[in-house]
Amino acid sequence: xxxxxxxxxxxxxxxxxxxxxxxxxxxxxxxxxxxxxxxxxxxxxxxxxxxxxxxxxxxxxxxxxxxxxxxxxxxxx
Amino acid sequence: xxxxxxxxxxxxxxxxxxxxxxxxxxxxxxxxxxxxxxxxxxxxxxxxxxxxxxxxxxxxxxxxxxxxxxxxxxxxxxxxxxxxxxxxxxxxxxxxxxxxxxxxxxxxxxxxxxxxxxxxxxxxxxxxxxxxxxxxxxxxxxxxxxxxxxxxxxxxxxxxxxxxxxxxxxxxxxxxxxxxxxxxxxxxxxxxxxxxxxxxxxxxxxxxxxxxxxxxxxxxxxxxxxxxxxxxxxxxxxxxxxxxxxxxxxxxxxxxxxxxxxxxxxxxxxxxxxxxxxxxxxxxxxxxxxxxxxxxxxxxxxxxxxxxxxxxxxxxxxxxxxxxxxxxxxxxxxxxxxxxxxxxxxxxxxxxxxxxxxxxxxxxxxxxxxxxxxxxxxxxxxxxxxxxxxxxxxxxxxxxxxxxxxxxxxxxxxxxxxxxxxxxxxxxxxxxxxxxxxxxxxxxxxxxxxxxxxxxxxxxxx
Numbered sequence: 252x253x254x255x256x257x258x259x260x261x262x263x264x265x266x267x268x269x270x271x272x273x274x275x276x277x278x279x280x281x282x283x284x285x286x287x288x289x290x291x292x293x294x295x296x297x298x299x300x301x302x303x304x305x306x307x308x309x310x311x312x313x314x315x316x317x318x319x320x321x322x323x324x325x326x327x328x
Numbered sequence: 329x330x331x332x333x334x335x336x337x338x339x340x341x342x343x344x345x346x347x348x349x350x351x352x353x354x355x356x357x358x359x360x361x362x363x364x365x366x367x368x369x370x371x372x373x374x375x376x377x378x379x380x381x382x383x384x385x386x387x388x389x390x391x392x393x394x395x396x397x398x399x400x401x402x403x404x405x406x407x408x409x410x411x412x413x414x415x416x417x418x419x420x421x422x423x424x425x426x427x428x429x430x431x432x433x434x435x436x437x438x439x440x441x442x443x444x445x446x447x448x449x450x451x452x453x454x455x456x457x458x459x460x461x462x463x464x465x466x467x468x469x470x471x472x473x474x475x476x477x478x479x480x481x482x483x484x485x486x487x488x489x490x491x492x493x494x495x496x497x498x499x500x501x502x503x504x505x506x507x508x509x510x511x512x513x514x515x516x517x518x519x520x521x522x523x524x525x526x527x528x529x530x531x532x533x534x535x536x537x538x539x540x541x542x543x544x545x546x547x548x549x550x551x552x553x554x555x556x557x558x559x560x561x562x563x564x565x566x567x568x569x570x571x572x573x574x575x576x577x578x579x580x581x582x583x584x585x586x587x588x589x590x591x592x593x594x595x596x597x598x599x600x601x602x603x604x605x606x607x608x609x610x611x612x613x614x615x616x617x618x619x620x621x622x623x624x625x626x627x628x629x630x631x632x633x634x635x636x637x638x639x640x641x642x643x644x645x646x647x648x649x650x651x652x653x654x655x656x657x658x659x660x661x662x663x664x665x666x667x668x669x670x671x672x673x674x675x676x677x678x679x680x681x682x683x684x685x686x687x688x689x690x691x692x693x694x695x696x697x698x699x700x701x702x703x704x705x706x707x708x709x710x711x712x713x714x715x716x717x718x719x720x721x722x723x724x725x726x727x728x729x730x731x732x733x734x735x736x737x738x739x740x741x742x743x744x745x746x747x748x749x750x751x752x753x754x755x756x757x758x759x760x761x762x763x764x765x766x767x768x769x770x771x772x773x774x775x776x777x778x779x780x781x782x783x784x785x786x787x788x789x790x
Contacts, residue, residue, distance in 0.1 A: 282458075292434035296442045297453050299434065317435070317444055317453035 258326040269320050270295040276328040278318065282306050286318060287328075296320060341770045345763060347790035350733030352763060354726040357537040357717065363668035370651050370769045371396030375501050377653045377662045378402045378413055378487040380676055382524035388432045388447060392416060394664040394672070395489065400477070401426050401436065402487060405447045411482060413489050414449045414474035425474070430528075436474075449474035484513040484521040486660070494775040503780065504746055505593045507638035508647060512655050515680040516621055518628035524681035526692050530699055532673045534710060536717040538665035541673060542652035545709060547585045547596040547758040550734070555712055559704045579606035584750040585735070587761020589788035590779040591747070594758035595647025595654070597639040599744055605629045605637065614690040620683065639745055648758065650765050658691065659699070669717045675699050732756055732763065736790060749788075764789045
């Protein structure tokens with residue numbers, strides 16, 4: 252089993268890394284929620300995710316939502 | 329400068345047209361106050377052409393087009409695949425949310441504060457949207473979508489929109505010209521919505537008022553002899569092979585300059601007196617193209633057996649759709665005002681969407697030879713239009729009215745084209761019809777005053 256790739260979305264090169272995050276990557280938010288990237292508009296600001304875990308509102312699991320980059324703590328997958 | 333009073337319903341604008349003398353004040357072309365009023369009274373209310381569905385065939389495809397002086401995003405939604413149109417202006421601070429002419433996108437993200445809209449125009453994200461130190465509960469995304477046009481119509485492939493909810497349906501707006509337009513959008517075998525447009529399309533910026541080409545470039549046969557003399561003398565009008573073969577039998581038809589003074593549409597149209605279609609004559613130098621069109625014409629003849637074709641611009645002239653669109657069998661031109669003395673002319677060139685590649689290439693080359701900066705006919709026209717504005721602008725010039733009298737008093741109605749005044753093909757009937765409609769719009773308080781919402785209105789002034 253291959254280890255999940257970790258994306259460094261911080262620092263100088265983080266903006267470019269976030270802009271090109273591929274579909275299937277799992278992102279963890281600062282608030283602990285977890286989503287899977289299902290589309291990336293490539294604008295450097297947002298990714299579209301499906302919620303796998305939602306710490307604020309568990310009823311949102313399975314829903315789609317655009318997530319702004321500064322809410323994201325880490326990305327891997 | 330002539331005083332211009334700005335108020336809805338103000339009738340002082342009527343003084344700029346002398347219907348008895350057949351003249352129009354140059355102020356109508358050069359006065360910036362009148363231009364501002366036109367944007368409000370005409371371009372906010374009319375159905376305006378956005379483009380063609382073939383420009384955005386795939387989900388997420390978009391084209392940035394215009395409605396008057398404003399940019400509009402015409403986009404095909406990623407999910408329901410419907411075409412929608414939105415003002416290209418963020419609801420937050422008004423920044424453009426799309427800076428590309430065309431493309432494919434998941435969302436339109438404003439580069440200012442990252443307000444982000446999906447292809448239905450819905451606000452789906454904003455920078456710091458979930459921060460407790462930012463919007464908290466103050467941003468209800470459902471209320472802050474992009475501004476959508478009030479009505480949109482896909483008319484056999486052409487996409488039209490209006491900002492005015494009270495505007496009549498596009499079909500009613502077109503009146504008797506609806507069938508003419510439908511005919512122009514058929515493929516050469518007579519199938520509805522049978523065209524696609526070449527991309528990218530041509531755009532030219534013209535330092536002139538929008539009405540110069542928009543009102544008077546259609547059905548202006550008296551200009552051709554002089555304006556296009558050099559091109560004609562060089563035989564360039566035969567570039568496509570036109571005149572290569574002369575029809576052995578003349579198809580019964582009559583050509584008129586015509587105008588609907590109530591609707592503003594009009595142009596050079598052919599009324600047919602016999603069912604079916606004219607026999608095909610060879611027109612093309614490129615091998616195989618005549619064979620294709622001859623076959624297509626035979627299929628169209630079969631479809632039109634026993635029917636008289638609608639008056640149209642398909643091989644029979646071209647006509648204008650109020651306020652600023654021109655259509656014929658292969659070109660669709662629309663004029664976007666930018667400022668009182670600056671206009672952009674866009675040209676869509678159509679071709680049968682199911683035509684073989686060699687036919688499409690022949691059409692494309694013909695279009696490029698005819699239109700555009702290396703085209704040999706339209707550069708002549710543009711030069712005229714571009715000098716009308718500066719030569720009309722001066723204090724002396726603007727005191728002298730334009731002559732719009734050609735053929736005045738000789739128009740008549742014809743049952744074959746109800747409501748439309750037909751006149752000699754070298755007259756300015758179509759131009760006068762546009763100014764009848766122009767005055768009606770400039771004076772109207774709303775669509776309630778305007779035909780066809782007001783069915784009893786009679787806007788004809790001359």
